[in-house]
Amino acid sequence: VAGGFYLVGNRVTAATVVEPLACLWNPSSTLELRVLFLSLIGVGGTPGQEPLLRRSTTRGTPGSTITPDIDNHSIHELAPPSGALLDLADYSVVPTVDASTLMKFLTPQSSIAQGPGKTTWFREPGITIPPSTGLIVDNVGGASIWDISFWWEE
Amino acid sequence: MSRYRVGGRTVDTAATADNVGAALWNPSTSKGIYVEEVHWAKVGATVDNPGLVRISARGTATTTVTPDIDNDDANALAPVSGALLDVAYSAQPTITAPYMHRTNLAAAGGAGFIWTFRDPGIFIPAGEGLAIATPVAVILQDSDVTFVWSE
Numbered sequence: 680v681a682g683g684f685y686l687v688g689n690r691v692t693a694a695t696v697v698e699p700l701a702c703l704w705n706p707s708s709t710l711e712l713r714v715l716f717l718s719l720i721g722v723g724g725t726p727g728q729e730p731l732l733r734r735s736t737t738r739g740t741p742g743s744t745i746t747p748d749i750d751n752h753s754i755h756e757l758a759p760p761s762g763a764l765l766d767l768a769d770y771s772v773v774p775t776v777d778a779s780t781l782m783k784f785l786t787p788q789s790s791i792a793q794g795p796g797k798t799t800w801f802r803e804p805g806i807t808i809p810p811s812t813g814l815i816v817d818n819v820g821g822a823s824i825w826d827i828s829f830w831w832e833e
Numbered sequence: 834m835s836r837y838r839v840g841g842r843t844v845d846t847a848a849t850a851d852n853v854g855a856a857l858w859n860p861s862t863s864k865g866i867y868v869e870e871v872h873w874a875k876v877g878a879t880v881d882n883p884g885l886v887r888i889s890a891r892g893t894a895t896t897t898v899t900p901d902i903d904n905d906d907a908n909a910l911a912p913v914s915g916a917l918l919d920v921a922y923s924a925q926p927t928i929t930a931p932y933m934h935r936t937n938l939a940a941a942g943g944a945g946f947i948w949t950f951r952d953p954g955i956f957i958p959a960g961e962g963l964a965i966a967t968p969v970a971v972i973l974q975d976s977d978v979t980f981v982w983s984e
Binding site for chain 1: 887956958968
C-alpha cells in the first residue's frame with residue numbers, strides 16, 4: 680500500500696501468570712505488515728514483569744480485539760487492507776508462540792505506580808509480520824496492566 | 834510546504850473517559866495539514882493516561898491559541914489552513930476511535946513524551962482535528978503541549 684502507515688493502541692490487563700499480553704495479528708493471506716514502532720508502558724505497578732517480543736503462528740482466541748479503521752491511517756485514506764487486528768489478553772485459547780525472543784524488555788514494570796516501560800523504533804523496513812502470523816508481546820511475569828501501541832505499514 | 838509549531842498549556846479535564854486535553858483543529862474547508870510531532874509534559878504530579886485520537890467535531894473551546902506568522906519556522910506566512918490549538922473546553926469534541934496511540938505517565942511534574950511521526954506525518958483533513966485525550970475516566974492533568982505540522 681503506497682503512502683502512510685497505521686497506528687493503534689489500547690490498554691491490556693493480563694490476569695494470568697503466563698500468557699500473551701497482546702498481538703498484532705495479520706489475517707491477510709497475501710499481504711505482510713512491517714512494524715515500525717512499539718510502545719509498552721506499565722500501569723499496574725507490579726514488580727517483576729519482563730515482557731518478551733515474539734512471533735505467533737496461530738491467532739488463538741483473544742479476550743478482546745481492537746479493529747483499526749480509516750481513522751487509524753496516518754493519511755486518513757483507507758482501513759488496513761490486511762485487516763490487521765490488535766488482540767488483547769486474557770486469551771481463552773492461547774496462540775502458538777515461537778520460542779525465539781526478538782526482544783526482551785529491559786525496563787520492566789516496577790513499583791512505580793505508572794509510567795515505566797519502553798518505546799522502540801525498529802530500523803527500516805521494520806519487523807515483518809508474514810501473512811497469517813502475528814507479533815506477540817508475551818508475558819512471563821504475574822498479572823499486569825499495560826498501555827500498548829503498534830505503528831506499522833503494509 | 835511550510836512547517837509550523839505552536840504550544841500552550843491545558844487545564845485538568847474532567848475524570849471522564851474520552852475527554853480531550855488539547856487538540857490541533859483544522860478549520861479549513863479545503864486544505865489538509867500533516868502533524869509531524871506532538872510534545873507533552875504534565876504540570877500536575879498525578880498519574881494520567883494520554884491517548885492520541887482523531888476528532889470529527891471541534892466542540893466548544895474556551896481557550897485557543899491562534900498561530901500566526903511567528904509560528905512559521907521560516908517566519909514567512911501565517912497558517913493558510915487557519916489551524917488552531919484548543920487547550921480547554923466547555924463542550925467536548927467528538928472523538929473518532931479507535932485510539933491511535935495510548936500511554937500513561939507517572940505521578941511527577943514534567944513527565945511526558947515527544948512523538949515524532951514518520952513522513953509525511955498524521956494527516957488532518959479539512960474540518961477535522963487531532964487530539965490528546967484520556968481514554969479512561971481519570972483526569973488528564975494540566976500539561977504543556979506543542980504540535981508541529983506542515984501544510
